[in-house]
Amino acid sequence: xxxxxxxxxxxxxxxxxxxxxxxxxxxxxxxxxxxxxxxxxxxxxxxxxxxxxxxxxxxxxxxxxxxxxxxxxxxxxxxxxxxxxxxxxxxxxxxxxxxxxxxxxxxxxxxxxxxxxxxxxxxxxxxxxxxxxxxxxxxxxxxxxxxxxxxxxxxxxxxxxxxxxxxxxxxxxxxxxxxxxxxxxxxxxxxxxxxxxxxxxxxxxxxxxxxxxxxxxxxxxxxxxxxxxxxxxxxxxxxxxxxxxxxxxxxxxxxxxxxxxxxxxxxxxxxxxxxxxxxxxxxxxxxxxxxxxxxxxxxxxxxxxxxxxxxxxxxxxxxxxxxxxxxxxxxxxxxxxxxxxxxxxxxxxxxxxxxxxx
Amino acid sequence: xxxxxxxxxxxxxxxxxxxxxxxxxxxxxxxxxxxxxxxxxxxxxxxxxxxxxxxxxxxxxxxxxxxxxxxxxxxxxxxxxxxxxxxxxxxxxxxxxxxxxxxxxxxxxxxxxxxxxxxxxxxxxxxxxxxxxxxxxxxxxxxxxxxxxxxxxxxxxxxxxxxxxxxxxxxxxxxxxxxxxxxxxxxxxxxxxxxxxxxxxxxxxxxxxxxxxxxxxxxxxxxxxxxxxxxxxxxxxxxxxxxxxxxxxxxxxxxxxxxxxxxxxxxxxxxxxxxxxxxxxxxxxxxxxxx
Amino acid sequence: xxxxxxxxxxxxxxxxxxxxxxxxxxxxxxxxxxxxxxxxxxxxxxxxxxxxxxxxxxxxxxxxxxxxxxxxxxxxxxxxxxxxxxxxxxxxxxxxxxxxxxxxxxxxxxxxxxxxxxxxxxxxxxxxxxxxxxxxxxxxxxxxxxxxxxxxxxxxxxxxxxxxxxxxxxxxxxxxxxxxxxxxxxxxxxxxxxxxxxxxxxxxxxxxxxxxxxxxxxxxxxxxxxxxxxxxxxxxxxxxxxxxxxxxxxxxxxxxxxxx
Numbered sequence: 001x002x003x004x005x006x007x008x009x010x011x012x013x014x015x016x017x018x019x020x021x022x023x024x025x026x027x028x029x030x031x032x033x034x035x036x037x038x039x040x041x042x043x044x045x046x047x048x049x050x051x052x053x054x055x056x057x058x059x060x061x062x063x064x065x066x067x068x069x070x071x072x073x074x075x076x077x078x079x080x081x082x083x084x085x086x087x088x089x090x091x092x093x094x095x096x097x098x099x100x101x102x103x104x105x106x107x108x109x110x111x112x113x114x115x116x117x118x119x120x121x122x123x124x125x126x127x128x129x130x131x132x133x134x135x136x137x138x139x140x141x142x143x144x145x146x147x148x149x150x151x152x153x154x155x156x157x158x159x160x161x162x163x164x165x166x167x168x169x170x171x172x173x174x175x176x177x178x179x180x181x182x183x184x185x186x187x188x189x190x191x192x193x194x195x196x197x198x199x200x201x202x203x204x205x206x207x208x209x210x211x212x213x214x215x216x217x218x219x220x221x222x223x224x225x226x227x228x229x230x231x232x233x234x235x236x237x238x239x240x241x242x243x244x245x246x247x248x249x250x251x252x253x254x255x256x257x258x259x260x261x262x263x264x265x266x267x268x269x270x271x272x273x274x275x276x277x278x279x280x281x282x283x284x285x286x287x288x289x290x291x292x293x294x295x296x297x298x299x300x301x302x303x304x305x306x307x308x309x310x311x312x313x314x315x316x317x318x319x320x321x322x323x324x325x326x327x328x329x330x331x332x333x334x335x336x337x338x339x340x341x342x343x344x345x346x347x348x349x350x351x352x353x354x355x356x357x358x
Numbered sequence: 359x360x361x362x363x364x365x366x367x368x369x370x371x372x373x374x375x376x377x378x379x380x381x382x383x384x385x386x387x388x389x390x391x392x393x394x395x396x397x398x399x400x401x402x403x404x405x406x407x408x409x410x411x412x413x414x415x416x417x418x419x420x421x422x423x424x425x426x427x428x429x430x431x432x433x434x435x436x437x438x439x440x441x442x443x444x445x446x447x448x449x450x451x452x453x454x455x456x457x458x459x460x461x462x463x464x465x466x467x468x469x470x471x472x473x474x475x476x477x478x479x480x481x482x483x484x485x486x487x488x489x490x491x492x493x494x495x496x497x498x499x500x501x502x503x504x505x506x507x508x509x510x511x512x513x514x515x516x517x518x519x520x521x522x523x524x525x526x527x528x529x530x531x532x533x534x535x536x537x538x539x540x541x542x543x544x545x546x547x548x549x550x551x552x553x554x555x556x557x558x559x560x561x562x563x564x565x566x567x568x569x570x571x572x573x574x575x576x577x578x579x580x581x582x583x584x585x586x587x588x589x590x591x592x593x594x595x596x597x598x599x600x601x602x603x604x605x606x607x608x609x610x611x612x613x614x615x616x617x618x619x620x621x622x623x624x625x626x627x628x629x630x631x632x633x634x635x636x637x638x639x640x641x642x643x644x645x646x647x648x649x
Numbered sequence: 650x651x652x653x654x655x656x657x658x659x660x661x662x663x664x665x666x667x668x669x670x671x672x673x674x675x676x677x678x679x680x681x682x683x684x685x686x687x688x689x690x691x692x693x694x695x696x697x698x699x700x701x702x703x704x705x706x707x708x709x710x711x712x713x714x715x716x717x718x719x720x721x722x723x724x725x726x727x728x729x730x731x732x733x734x735x736x737x738x739x740x741x742x743x744x745x746x747x748x749x750x751x752x753x754x755x756x757x758x759x760x761x762x763x764x765x766x767x768x769x770x771x772x773x774x775x776x777x778x779x780x781x782x783x784x785x786x787x788x789x790x791x792x793x794x795x796x797x798x799x800x801x802x803x804x805x806x807x808x809x810x811x812x813x814x815x816x817x818x819x820x821x822x823x824x825x826x827x828x829x830x831x832x833x834x835x836x837x838x839x840x841x842x843x844x845x846x847x848x849x850x851x852x853x854x855x856x857x858x859x860x861x862x863x864x865x866x867x868x869x870x871x872x873x874x875x876x877x878x879x880x881x882x883x884x885x886x887x888x889x890x891x892x893x894x895x896x897x898x899x900x901x902x903x904x905x906x907x908x909x
Binding site: 009010012013185188189191192193194195196197199200202203204206207208209210211212213214215221267 | 703705724725726727728729730734735737741742743744745746749750753754755756757758760762764767768769770774775777778779782783817821
C-alpha cells in the first residue's frame with residue numbers, strides 16, 4: 001500500500017500524483033511512440049481507431065460521466081465533424097483549418113441541443129438528443145449536394161504544411177498527438193473550477209445553484225465542449241474511413257459510444273481509454289472466437305449484437321463501475337493483500353429512489 | 359377525402375406507437391426504468407405469434423392470447439433476472455441494461471438459423487376485408503389496431519383505478535420504500551408490471567405483423583414510440599396513446615404533403631418542439647425536489 | 650431599526666403552492682452581525698422562507714433586500730455571488746466527490762479565470778487553486794475536518810456530512826449564512842459542537858447567521874433574536890426568552906387547550 005505524505009498543495013493539483021504515475025505513464029508514452037515499429041500495420045490501424053474513439057469518448061465522458069447529462073445522439077456530433085472535415089478538405093482547405101471548422105461547427109450543434117436540454121433532464125434529455133441524432137442523420141442522407149447522400153462521400157488525405165500526411169504512420173502520430181492534447185485539456189478542465197462545477201451540476205442541481213453555479217451556462221458549456229471533442233474525433237474519423245456514408249452515424253453508433261464510456265467506467269478519464277480499447281478489440285475477439293465456435297453459432301449474423309448486449313448487461317449487473325472500477329478493486333486487493341475485505345465495494349440493497357425530482 | 363384516408367392510416371400507425379409507448383410509460387411509472395428494449399419486446403411478440411401460427415398452426419385469434427402469455431412470462435423473467443438485482447441503481451445503469459437486453463433479443467432472434475435473417479409474411483384472417491363508411495375505406499387490419507389500442511388503454515386505466523393491484527402499483531410509482539413498508543410486495547409488482555408491459559408489446563407485435571411483416575429489426579419502431587411517450591408526458595397512460603396518435607398523424611401528413619425524408623424526421627422535430635414549449639409533455643407534471 | 654443596520658430585510662413576502670398559502674405576508678429584518686432564528690411547528694413555512702431568500706422559489710408578492718440590493722428577481726446563482734450561502738435540511742452535498750472537492754466548489758463564486766485559461770491550466774489558474782485551497786484549509790481547521798479531506802462524501806456518516814455542508818457554505822466566505830436545521834439528525838455531542846461553531850462563525854468570522862431550528866436549547870443558546878412562524882404568518886419576534894413564553898407561540902406548538 002502506498003501512503004502519500006502530503007506537504008504541498010501542489011501534490012493535489014498536479015496530474016501525476018506520485019513517482020509511480022510518472023514511471024508508468026512515461027512507459028506507456030514510450031510504448032505508444034514506438035508502436036509503429038512494434039505493431040503490424042493492421043494493429044496500428046486498430047490503434048488509430050482506438051485513439052479516435054478515445055477522443056470522442058472524452059467528449060461524451062465530459063457530458064455524461066462528469067456533468068451527468070445522458071446523450072443518445074453523440075453520433076450526430078461525430079457525423080457533423082466528419083462531414084465538415086470531408087467537405088472542406090475536398091474544397092482544398094488545409095487540414096488544420098478544416099479540423100478547426102469541424103470542431104467549431106460541432107460545438108455549435110452542441111449548443112443548439114444544449115438549449116432545449118436546459119429545461120429538461122433525465123429521460124427527456126436522452127430523447128431530445130436521440131431526436132437530434134436522427135435529424136442529423138436524415139440531413140446527412142438528404143442533403144445530397146453537399147454530403148453525397150446515401151451514395152457516400154470520398155475523403156481526401158489530410159495535408160499538413162503543404163505535404164500529405166503519410167499513411168498509416170504519420171496519421172497515427174497525428175491522432176496520438178491530438179488525443180494527448182485533448183486528454184490534457186480535459187484533465188486541466190477537471191482540476192479547475194469549471195470541471196468542479198460540472199461535477200456539482202451532476203450531483204445536485206439545487207445546491208450547485210446555491211453555490212453560485214449558473215446551471216444553464218454550465219450545461220450548455222458542457223454540451224459545447226463535449227460536441228467539440230466529438231467533432232474533433234469525427235474529423236479524424238473521416239480520414240480514417242476515407243469514405244463517409246450516413247449509416248456510420250446512426251443511433252446505433254451513439255449507443256456504441258455510450259456503451260464505450262459505460263464499460264470503461266463512468267466518471268473516470270481512465271475509463272475512456274479502457275472503453276475505447278475494449279470497443280475496438282471486442283469485434284476482433286469475436287472474429288477470432290468464430291473459428292472456434294460451431295458454425296451454426298459462429299456463422300450467425302446476430303452473434304456480435306448478442307455478445308455486445310450480454311456484455312452490457314453483465315457490466316451493469318456485476319461491475320457497474322466499469323473496467324476502471326474493476327482495476328481499482330484489483331489494485332486495492334493487491335495492495336492490501338492478504339487483508340482485502342470481501343464486502344469493501346458491495347452495493348447496498350435499496351429501492352429505487354426517484355430521480356424525477358432533482 | 360384523400361386527406362381523411364391519410365389520417366386514418368396515421369391513426370392506426372399512431373396506435374401502434376401508442377401501444378409501445380404505453381409499455382414505456384407503465385414501466386417508467388412503476389420502476390423508473392426507461393425500457394429501451396420495448397421495441398424488441400414487440401419484435402419478440404411478433405415472432406412468438408409467427409411461431410404459434412406456423413409451427414403450431416393456431417388460428418389468429420388463439421395466437422394473440424398465447425403470444426401475450428408467452429411474452430408476459432418473458433417480461434416477468436427479464437425483470438426478475440436482470441432488473442431486480444440493480445434496483446436502486448442510477449438511471450444510467452437502468453438505461454444501459456435495457457439497451458443490452460434489446461441487443462441480446464435482436465441478436466438471438468437473428469441467430470436462429472433460417473428464420474432470424476428472413477422477413478416473414480404473417481397474414482391475419484381479416485387480411486383483405488375492409489370497412490366502407492360512405493366514401494371512406496378502412497382496412498380491417500387498421501380498424502382492429504385502432505379498436506384494440508383503445509380497449510387496452512381502457513383496460514389498463516380500469517386496472518389502475520379500480521383494482522387492489524392497480525392501486526398498489528400507483529403506490530410504488532410514488533415511493534417504493536414507503537410502499538414496501540406498507541406491506542406491498544414491491545419486487546413482485548415490478549415483475550408484474552414488466553409482464554403486463556411485455557404482454558402489451560406482444561399485442562402490438564401481433565397486430566402490426568400483418569401490416570409490416572415480421573423481421574428481426576422491426577423493433578426499431580420503438581425509437582419512434584419514444585417521442586410519443588415524451589409528448590404524452592412519459593408518466594401518463596392516456597398521454598402515451600395521445601402522443602402516439604400525434605406522432606402517427608404528423609408522420610402521415612408529413613409523408614403526404616412534404617418531400618421525401620421529412621416523414622422520418624417529423625416525429626423528432628415535433629418532440630424537440632414539444633420539449634422547448636412544454637418540457638414535461640402534454641400530461642406530465644413538473645415536480646420539484648423538496649429541500 | 651434603521652435600514653442601515655439591516656443586512657437582510659424581507660417585506661410582506663407571500664407564496665402559495667396549489668392554493669395553499671405556505672408563506673403569507675411575512676416581514677422581518679435581520680441585523681448585521683446577529684444570529685437570527687426562525688422557529689415554528691412543522692409546516693409553518695420556515696424552510697419556504699429560506700428557499701425564497703436563496704431564490705429557489707419565486708415569491709408571489711413581497712420584496713427581499715440584501716445589503717441594499719433588491720434580490721427578489723435575481724436567479725439563485727447570482728444571490729450566491731452576492732454573499733448569501735446556505736445549508737439544507739436534508740443535506741445536498743455532491744455525493745460522488747471528495748470532501749475537499751465539495752469545499753472547493755464553495756469557492757466557485759470567487760473564480761476569476763476564463764475557460765481557455767483553465768483548459769491550458771496557466772500559472773494564473775494554479776495560483777488561484779492555491780488561494781482556494783488555502784482558504785478551504787482554514788475552514789477545514791475550523792471544523793476539524795482534516796481527517797476526511799480525501800474521503801468521498803457518499804461514505805461519510807450523517808454527522809460529518811452535516812459539518813461538510815456547513816464547511817462548503819463557509820468556504821464561500823458569505824456575509825449571510827442560512828442554516829436549515831443545523832442540529833437535525835445530530836447526537837447531543839455533535840449538537841454541542843454545532844452550537845460552538847455557530848457562535849464562532851458569528852463572532853470570529855463576522856458572518857450574520859439566519860437559521861431554522863427546532864432544538865430550543867440550541868436556539869436560546871446561540872440566537873440573539875427569534876422569529877416565530879405559524880401557518881405561514883409571523884407570530885412574534887423578540888429575544889429567545891420572550892418568544893418562548895409568548896402566548897401565541899405556546900399555542901402554535903401545544904394548541905389552545907394546553908395554553909388555557
